[in-house]
Amino acid sequence: MSNYSELSREELQSLHSDLLTKYEDYKKKNLKLDMSRGKPAADQFDLVKELLDTVNSSSSLICENGMDCRNYGLMDGIPEAKRLLGEIMGVQPQEVIVGGNSSLNLMYDVISWAYTHGIRTGALPWCKLEKIKFLCPVPGYDRHFKITESFGIEMINVEMTSSGPDMDMVEKLAAQDESIKGIWCVPKYSNPQGITYSDETVRRMARMKTAAKDFIIMWDNAYSVHDLYPEDRDSLLNIMEECKKAGDPSRVIIFSSTSKISYSGAGLAGLASSEENIANIKKLMTVQTIGFDKINQLRHVRYFKNYEGILSHMDRQAQLLRPKFKAVLTAFEKGLAGKGIASWVCPKGGYFISLDVLPGCAQRVVSLCKEAGVVMTPAGATYPYGKDPKDQNIRVAPTYPTVAELEQAVELLVLCVELAAVEKLLG
């Protein structure tokens, strides 16, 4: 396949006309496909349906410390759930709070508490300060950026590299600007690129000097067990251990959930941090709630039992997801390789494939897809304020549609990438 930049104007015009004909044919198919959100498909949920049977009217609802899970109490979670989430997050049970069904909600709460009260010992509430900034590795997760935006926190883009955020830039900014209070991280199979931070990146993150004493690393380890290839899992260095070695374990707050392990919305979410931060957070949380759903915690522990139980379930889930990722990547390879108009990462896990098209073309591609019945994540969504400075990145979410739907949708996507590229090259 020839590189489009080497084509003559005539060749491009002829290509454009071919592509347009194909595109018009697609429009006639009246497709209605959605690749916009990282939602699990029903067959993933079917895998865990026996989870719903682990607690029924004949079950004991007493957890291992003798408390009745039907009543108030144990705000930070039942011991067995703290242990399970601790294993997932690579921390000790006493460093864990099991909280509700949504790790996003916990992240919001952390930012909100930091804003209204302060989280780290001695920290001033951010609302009392003139200016607060946050480092945002890009492309990244839109809902992280929405939280910081909502509190008026200025977001600074930091480019992702193949080993994680550009740490030279992170270190430089964090060291020089006291108003930079933290960084958003999805350290394993990052959203949307599927990049896992290198050991070096994790170590530098744990050790870097920060001008702000209350700097926090928002370590959203959403895809920690979401490997596509059980025989070839990315491994992520344990940030908590690294922060302890560096003498500042309160710097990191780790988030995790079973939203993409058990049920999206009816799973367990948790956070982990230093025992000092956990004590501070419990003081704040105690004003907010008497506790979370312990019966659902019991369901999960009785079903998964332990970390091995989680991993073996995720291996079954990977069997469902591999063909979907493969369908997208095969279509990209077939339709886009060698044309010089797009690049992508082949992720070994997570929920997304990140596609970079020619600068200035992402919005056009997404709108061409939409017009032909395929909804993609809005272009720009992977950047703070929804603004991709190069208008280049498109997040592809392959988990929800069937393989057949994906093949159709990606064929169209590829066509739209070509069409937008040719339009651009024609000027």
Add this chain to the structure above:
Amino acid sequence: MSNYSELSREELQSLHSDLLTKYEDYKKKNLKLDMSRGKPAADQFDLVKELLDTVNSSSSLICENGMDCRNYGLMDGIPEAKRLLGEIMGVQPQEVIVGGNSSLNLMYDVISWAYTHGIRTGALPWCKLEKIKFLCPVPGYDRHFKITESFGIEMINVEMTSSGPDMDMVEKLAAQDESIKGIWCVPKYSNPQGITYSDETVRRMARMKTAAKDFIIMWDNAYSVHDLYPEDRDSLLNIMEECKKAGDPSRVIIFSSTSKISYSGAGLAGLASSEENIANIKKLMTVQTIGFDKINQLRHVRYFKNYEGILSHMDRQAQLLRPKFKAVLTAFEKGLAGKGIASWVCPKGGYFISLDVLPGCAQRVVSLCKEAGVVMTPAGATYPYGKDPKDQNIRVAPTYPTVAELEQAVELLVLCVELAAVEKLLG
């Protein structure tokens, strides 16, 4: 029984000596009883155990609008749960958000959103203002006061009367002081007195002039269906209808939960307000979460079906609670009536009995009880900042212990009330 204030010093001294002997005998019994918190007892939970069977591995998890409750979506709740909570709160489904397991958490969120962003259209975030105050009917619910205290909101005590908060004072304060942004209310079977607001109180609350344009009534209708006597239920005027009539439906936010209907911690919580406020709140909530546990919503709707189902369940619950309330009230009547040293309200529902002892004696009574092995709610807890200005009110929570335990505990409580009173009268 003679009024203690009419006894001679000698009579009081002899009484004191008798009471002390009895008290020392109690101490030898090594009691270990807890009447401190409004927790349901296990037999109440046993009543709803089939709720856990309404969703199992063979169930459909599709709600009535066709959505899969296992997946993301429907942030404000499944339609059937919005309808059920709407019936409990006396509002339309579109005025409801079903959110998580804890109405306290929703109240915290509302105050926190008001503080950081503003809830009512056009409202400034409270954190940008010099001073924020809240009206607090007293005695009241400690966890309400803890929320406002935690945000540095100045709390102003308003005395409760037998028809609700002293509305002359509420109207006067709300009309004159722009920094007063709201009021905490438990309008039916109030915590701790069991008082239900009169129609007149509800109407005045809905119609009063408020200097603050973003004034909110935090209407925590926690005990709306918690009647002890199904044939003699207190009736509460519908605040939403009254606010609509008065032209300001955005003034009120209603809260409710099934924490004391189904499970404490594994129930459903919801809030209701004007459609305008609901739209504003949804915008805020959308930053915070993708949604709450819809599978648990499904369990509840499938079990209770509708408002009638809730009421008939609560009638069964009342059968368990009536003997407990009776045990306390009978002991009060027998041990305290006519002595001029205590007064109490006989509630027709709710979770508490409020006992007023001689001024200056509440702390002493609670500490005497504690020394003899009976834990009461800390004296002062029913007041903002934990400070009962007259040191007079004690909240009795009769639901958790058994009737036999209650009889023992209240016998001791009565003795401690007498002892503290005689100590005081002796000077």
